[in-house]
Amino acid sequence: MTKSNERKLTIARAMAEATAQEMRIDPSVFVMGEDIGPLGGVYGNTRGLIEEFGAERIRDTPISETAFIGAAVGAAQDGMRPVVELMFVDFFGVCFDAIYNLMAKNIYFSGGNVKVPMVLMTSTGGGYSDGGQHSQCLYGTFAHLPGMKVVAPSNAYDAKGLMTAAMRDDSPVVYMYHKGLQGMGWLGTEAGATVHVPEEPYTLEIGKAKVVREGKDVSIVSCGMGVHNALKAAKKLEEQGVSAEVVDLVSLVPLDRETIRASVAKTGRLIVVDEDYMSYGLSGEIIASVTEHDISVLKAAPKRVAFPDVPIPFARVMEQFCLPNPDKIVAAWDEMQAA
Amino acid sequence: MSPTREEQHWMYRNMVTSRRFEEAIAKIYFEGKSPAFNMANGPIPGEMHLSDGQEPVAVGVCAHLTPEDVVTATHRPHHQAIAKGVDLDKMAAEIFGKKTGLSGGRGGHMHLFDDDVNFACSGIIAQGMGPAVGAALSRKMQGKPGVAVAFVGEGAVNQGGWHEAMNLAAVWNLPFICVVEDNGWGISVSKETASSIGSHADRAAAYGIPGKRIEGNDPYAIFEAAGEAIARARAGEGPSLLECETYRLAGHFMGDAEAYRPEGEKDALFEKDPIPKMRERLLADGAASDAELNTIEEESAARVDAAIRFARESDDAAPEDALTRVFAA
Ligand SMILES: Cc1ncc(C[n+]2csc(CCOP(=O)(O)OP(=O)(O)O)c2C)c(N)n1
Numbered sequence: 001m002t003k004s005n006e007r008k009l010t011i012a013r014a015m016a017e018a019t020a021q022e023m024r025i026d027p028s029v030f031v032m033g034e035d036i037g038p039l040g041g042v043y044g045n046t047r048g049l050i051e052e053f054g055a056e057r058i059r060d061t062p063i064s065e066t067a068f069i070g071a072a073v074g075a076a077q078d079g080m081r082p083v084v085e086l087m088f089v090d091f092f093g094v095c096f097d098a099i100y101n102l103m104a105k106n107i108y109f110s111g112g113n114v115k116v117p118m119v120l121m122t123s124t125g126g127g128y129s130d131g132g133q134h135s136q137c138l139y140g141t142f143a144h145l146p147g148m149k150v151v152a153p154s155n156a157y158d159a160k161g162l163m164t165a166a167m168r169d170d171s172p173v174v175y176m177y178h179k180g181l182q183g184m185g186w187l188g189t190e191a192g193a194t195v196h197v198p199e200e201p202y203t204l205e206i207g208k209a210k211v212v213r214e215g216k217d218v219s220i221v222s223c224g225m226g227v228h229n230a231l232k233a234a235k236k237l238e239e240q241g242v243s244a245e246v247v248d249l250v251s252l253v254p255l256d257r258e259t260i261r262a263s264v265a266k267t268g269r270l271i272v273v274d275e276d277y278m279s280y281g282l283s284g285e286i287i288a289s290v291t292e293h294d295i296s297v298l299k300a301a302p303k304r305v306a307f308p309d310v311p312i313p314f315a316r317v318m319e320q321f322c323l324p325n326p327d328k329i330v331a332a333w334d335e336m337q338a339a
Numbered sequence: 340m341s342p343t344r345e346e347q348h349w350m351y352r353n354m355v356t357s358r359r360f361e362e363a364i365a366k367i368y369f370e371g372k373s374p375a376f377n378m379a380n381g382p383i384p385g386e387m388h389l390s391d392g393q394e395p396v397a398v399g400v401c402a403h404l405t406p407e408d409v410v411t412a413t414h415r416p417h418h419q420a421i422a423k424g425v426d427l428d429k430m431a432a433e434i435f436g437k438k439t440g441l442s443g444g445r446g447g448h449m450h451l452f453d454d455d456v457n458f459a460c461s462g463i464i465a466q467g468m469g470p471a472v473g474a475a476l477s478r479k480m481q482g483k484p485g486v487a488v489a490f491v492g493e494g495a496v497n498q499g500g501w502h503e504a505m506n507l508a509a510v511w512n513l514p515f516i517c518v519v520e521d522n523g524w525g526i527s528v529s530k531e532t533a534s535s536i537g538s539h540a541d542r543a544a545a546y547g548i549p550g551k552r553i554e555g556n557d558p559y560a561i562f563e564a565a566g567e568a569i570a571r572a573r574a575g576e577g578p579s580l581l582e583c584e585t586y587r588l589a590g591h592f593m594g595d596a597e598a599y600r601p602e603g604e605k606d607a608l609f610e611k612d613p614i615p616k617m618r619e620r621l622l623a624d625g626a627a628s629d630a631e632l633n634t635i636e637e638e639s640a641a642r643v644d645a646a647i648r649f650a651r652e653s654d655d656a657a658p659e660d661a662l663t664r665v666f667a668a
Contacts, residue, residue: 038599039527062497062533063464063525091463094500128379129436130386131447133462186376186594313661314447315436316384321658 009197010183012044014156015121018163019046019083021201023053026081029167032059032068033085033121042087043123043182065095069120073102076118081167086122089176090136103172104147115170119163124152125178125225125275127323128187132311135319139223139274140281142174143252149206150252152176154227155195156183158250161204169206176252178224178275190228207254211263215245218333219263221286222273223249226324230273233329242333252282257289261297264290268299271332273324278306300339303332340566342559346402347626348635350558353401354394354614356639357418360427361389361589363647364417364434368593376594382435382651385447390418392556392588395613396520397422399561399583400488403569406456409474409487411467414449416460419490425453427642431650439649444656445664457485465495468504468517475513475578486514486572493582494525496539505580509546514572517580518565522587527599543580550580556613559620586611 037060040047072082126135153159166173181193220230234244283304371381401422433440449462471489508515543550568579621627
């Protein structure tokens, strides 16, 4: 093994490395957003970039998301490849028109004649009492609206490959990174997200899910932080003699329904883990993807472990009560057996 | 319009209470934060934005308000909440995530709501503007007295929602005042980087309303300008825009190392701390005696101690209560 293969990075550093490498070879890539310059991004994913590329290509913006995300659309259509950051996905409310009516629709409105090669990076997730305006995932909200690819890495290897792929994509890509996986000390980080990352640039195919743990009794399907909860639950289930397969979606749009169906066809059982609100979201979509295709593969009714349909409460005990966790996944298995 | 002796004492008391409250929070915040800075842990989890240094704006404005008047605050709300008369015990309990908190732990530090004194918050930049304008509209339509004040930071003035709300308030001639707390920084981005003009008060011209900038983080000057703006609004003469120079003595949030600040800027700020400055001035003007000020300080500290004790000793929120109060009963 070469030295470069042994190197471990956090997701934040993997994102910054991918961005720097792409900026070196492609002068049309530039970054803008709030606090992405000297601060290096609130989550560290633009750290070191301003030192190398300067304030012309690493632009701190005013708190004007409508304007700078709209401006990214214009720049992208005019030959640039902007990477923009919406600091918390929860802030989409002030600028969603620029995202879903412009960024996501201009390729279609032009009959495919216009390209919108931009990346919208945004942080997701809770678990640290930051309250209901700073803790949401909103995977379903973004994935529901057509015209934007949506990715959500669970580890640094995928994060780097997805970032490079997103910057090279001619369509807009929403890059949703979970705060609890970023490797920031002040948030506390899931250790499993910090993994070996090659030094050379590489891409991961957008729209391809991964079976991150093989099993034969039940498929646990999730993304981002949920994958780590699923892996921990799989370990607990193994102690009970249950063999769980874990599928990491990696991309939400396009959704790799084939890999999900193949896994459920093998195991016959499905648990979906989603930190986003339960109703009208990702969990329902995954279940529909299986059942409307071939319901006969299922040996039991599918189960969901998702955030209940309430705003995210501040108090730690209330928030933890609502969040998915490994024990809830194990409980879902138990209920499935009892049914 | 200068503050009376009584008003001066009220202003000093609320400034000191706010500062003591934040000092207590700053101390407790790092208890049990492990690994270091993990904001999920400790008796006060979550992000924490302190308002040390910005107290003059809150007291200078709120000295003119009654509980019936409406205030919308920001992600940095404690000084504004205290000056508006939000229940300190319940506010502390809310920040600790306790059952006895303002919302029983549902909202937290950035989402303080106290219906008794018409106080509300939002953690989304500039999003207090619309609701304050709406409250002003409602007062006008119902013929009810009272004004609405939206406090925002100087960074918020670059949000689309800010401009839209200012325009509505102006075309509808509403009893509304926007108070911009200019502390020079939006997290790590300086005002000069983010805005093409030095004084946001000049933006009032775009809406045909009065605008005024107050320099020096001076509680008396803020009191005077706010008094005029609020009197205009009460008299049905429409909205105003005030921009107050102020200072953020703490980091943007607890744990912010502030590496983006020019070297030495912080030291100069501490020399301008408005609380010792006001104390000196009260004494020099003969507006208060040493003994009176000592009493105010002791009473403020005792009130804060009691609130923190109430918060610590209150029961945690019940986990399953998370599922309740989503809709009106
Ligand atoms: C719409 C929106 N964008 C970004 C943020 C993140 N954010 C929180 S505070 C802040 C800086 C605000 O600066 P300013 O308005 O000057 O207030 P201050 O923090 O200085 O009191 C930013 C960018 C947010 N909360 N809402």
